Amino acid sequence: MDAQLIAFTGVAAGMVAMPGADFTVVVRNALASRSTGVACALGVVGGLVVHTALAVAGLAALLLAVPVLYRTLQFAGGAYVLYLGVRALRSALRASPGQEVPADTAAATGSTTALRQGFLTNVLNPKAPVLFLSLLPQFVPHGAAVLPRTMLLAGVVVALALVWFPAVALLVDQLGRWLRRPRAARTVEGVSGGVLTALGATLVAAPVLR
Incomplete structure (x- = not known):
């Protein structure tokens, strides 16, 4: 039994499931429809x-x-997340009580835009x-071949994300009957x-990592 691999899987699962910009963007798109949420x-x-490919290749060291x-x-990623946040706030504020939230989000324009939105939200995060x-x-055992091991670990992260984020989208879609009610949707x-x-503003204003 590979104890280090099991330990890494637990750590990676916690990292993937931790609520943040990725989680929030997936939820917003899933409220539009199942297809946009999954996309x-x-x-x-x-x-x-x-991100994991960059880490395996060692290119992330350049950052x-x-x-x-x-x-x-960091600034580009923060600005993009901030842009999404402001659009969502404007959409919620424009909706009158009893009205549906205006379909003003990128999620409402289709799966391709939702796919791009999810990708950019994640890939523009320099901390990842x-x-x-x-x-x-x-989590590379002493004496083990580094490249195959890091590729395996990277594969674990991707596999966990491939399960978690679509599952979140499907769950939100299942709860959609309640979540899409005007008051709940606006909230x-x-x-x-x-x-x-808040996340975007934090990234934009954050000092350079040293």
């Missing part, structure tokens, strides 16, 4: 594939070695590749918009 979830997984590159990506770069080597849109706005 957004797959976009998030695609972003994780990029640590070149502060300007890290800060540029740095986290994987620092985490993966800790969810407002809360998700507030969360995304």
Whole structure:
């Protein structure tokens, strides 16, 4: 039994399931429809594939070695998440009591946009590749081949995300009868918009990681 692999799977599961911008964006898209929710979830997984591939290749070290590159990506990611948050807040505020939340979000325009939204939300987070770069080597046994092992660990992360995020989308869709009621939809849109706005503002204002 590979105790380190089991331990890593537990750590990775906690990381993947931790609520954040990815989770919030998937929920918002799933409220539009099952297809847009699943598409957004797959976009998030695609972003994780990029991050884990960068970590395996060691390219994520560039983000640590070149502060300007890290800060540029951090600002771009924060600005995008902030943009999504402001749009959600505006959508919630424009809805009158008893009315449905306006279909003003990117989720309402189709699965392709939802896929892109999920991908960009994840891939523009510069902390993810740095986290994987620092985490993966800790679960490589002494004397083991580094590349195959890190590829295995990266595969575990992607597999967990491939289960978790579509499951979230499907669950939200199942609860959609209640969540899509005007008052509930407005509340969810407002809360998700507030969360995304706060996360985006934090990324934009955050100092460069050293």
